Amino acid sequence: xxxxxTGWDAGWKNNPVNINPWAVEASNTIEAKAxxxxxxxxxxxxxxKKYGYVAFGTDIVTDQATGATLTPYDQAxxxxxxxxTNQIITLGTTDKTYTFTFTNWVSAKxxxxxxxxxxxxxxxxxxxxxxxxxxxxxxxNWNGTVVVSDFTITDKGLNPEFVVEPPKPxxxxxxxxxxxxxxxxxxxxxxGNNNGGNNQPAVTKPVAKKLARVAKVKAKNNxxxxxxxxxxxxxxxxxxxxxxxxxxxxxKKATLTVKKLKKGKTYKIKVRAKATGFKTxxxxxxxxxxxxx
Numbered sequence: 001x002x003x004x005x006t007g008w009d010a011g012w013k014n015n016p017v018n019i020n021p022w023a024v025e026a027s028n029t030i031e032a033k034a035x036x037x038x039x040x041x042x043x044x045x046x047x048x049k050k051y052g053y054v055a056f057g058t059d060i061v062t063d064q065a066t067g068a069t070l071t072p073y074d075q076a077x078x079x080x081x082x083x084x085t086n087q088i089i090t091l092g093t094t095d096k097t098y099t100f101t102f103t104n105w106v107s108a109k110x111x112x113x114x115x116x117x118x119x120x121x122x123x124x125x126x127x128x129x130x131x132x133x134x135x136x137x138x139x140x141n142w143n144g145t146v147v148v149s150d151f152t153i154t155d156k157g158l159n160p161e162f163v164v165e166p167p168k169p170x171x172x173x174x175x176x177x178x179x180x181x182x183x184x185x186x187x188x189x190x191x192g193n194n195n196g197g198n199n200q201p202a203v204t205k206p207v208a209k210k211l212a213r214v215a216k217v218k219a220k221n222n223x224x225x226x227x228x229x230x231x232x233x234x235x236x237x238x239x240x241x242x243x244x245x246x247x248x249x250x251x252k253k254a255t256l257t258v259k260k261l262k263k264g265k266t267y268k269i270k271v272r273a274k275a276t277g278f279k280t281x282x283x284x285x286x287x288x289x290x291x292x293x
Contacts, residue, residue, distance in 0.1 A: 001026065001146050003117065008140035010121040018126055019088075019135070021053050021118030030153055032058075032072065034107035035162030037276075041082070041099040042151040044115070046091040047144035051120040051135060054087050054100060058108035072111050073102040079276040085241060085248045088125065088134050091146065101276060103159045113153065117146055133246040161277055211237055211273040211281035219269050219289035227289055229256045229269055234281060237273035243283075244269050266290045 003024055011018040032038070044052070056078075060070040080086070083096040104111065120139040123132040216232040229242055233254040242249045242256045245267045249256055261267065266288055273281035 001117075001148075002144075003146060004143055006117065006119045006140070006142040008121050009119050011126075014128070016124045016128060017122045018124040018128060019053065019120050019122045019131075021051070021116040021120055023118035025114050025116050025118070026148060027112055027114040028151065028153070029110055029112045032104050032108050032111040033155070033158075034104060035158050037101065037103050037156035037159050038072070038111060039099065039101045039154040039156055040113050040152075041097065041154075042115075043095045043097050043149045044089070044091050044146065045093060045095045046146045048093065050091040050117065050142060050144065050146060051139050052089045052091060052146075053116040053120075054084075054089060054098065055114045055116060056100075056102065057112040057114065058106060059110040060106060060108055069112075070106050070108070072104045072106055072108050074105045075279075076103060076105055077274060077276070077278065077280050078102045079238070079274065081239070081250065085250055086131070086134055088120075088131055090134065095149070097150075101156070103162065103277070105162070111153075115148060133243065133248065136246060159277070209236075210279035211235075211275060213282040214240065214271040214273055214284040217269065217271050217284045217287050219267075219287050221289055221291050221293055224293045225261045225263055225291060226257060226259045226293075227261060227267065227269075227291065229258070229271070230254060231271050231284065234273035236275050236278060237281070238275040240271055240273055241280075242269070242271050261291045263291050263293070 007023050009020050009023060011020045056071055056073070057069040058072050062068050062070050079101040081099045081101070084098040084100060089098055119142065120135050122138065123130060123135045125131050212234050214231050214234055217229065218231070219227050219229045221227050227244065231254050240251045240254070242251055244258050249258065268286050268288055270283045270286045272283045
């Protein structure tokens, strides 16, 4: 897509002022199944550095005035992989692959994926959290070309933790004659159609457990411009986010080696655990390492 000008918008009425890249958007909507796991993946690049925000919505409207909708994963975490470490993404001039995996806990009939490419004229996200480590400089009045390719949404099947409650009959059984045994009446609704007539089963969504805080973080500068970070493995964790200075990396094991660091600079490092179906663990204590080699 050729973008002439993204403008300069932001959430000016909020404190702190947050990003609001609504002006340019590419979206895709699919039919969804309750409790199923969905994997969204795509490649993207731009003619020059460009920020984007990957949002997920549903057909369940939470605010009629603004048109805001419920996210399919509700309060559960999203699993991010490949080059995705946050819903805010940074496009470069070569293709990067962004992958997001989540469960349709809210039983939405439709799931909408939006790649928002408007202005990023703030360094706080929608929740008011600082993202200055990702948006290192504010971006306004951007112009150029963005290419999104290999966009896929894969249904990975029903999440085994998703619980479906069977519908209950709305009327008690009535005897046809005093001398005859009672006959149960038929339920007033058909199975899977007791949620306000929207053909979705009643759902009990399990409360996501929070992963433990990462401990025993160590960082060593054993090689030139390189730091090796190690930490104690967290039970049930599938991956880890490792923040080294202003950059965030992803690791599947309890170790990560980061190269091309600046000699003489001191880096702050912290780690947290992540897994689908669990709340993201708290950041570890921050450790510091000076690159002497």
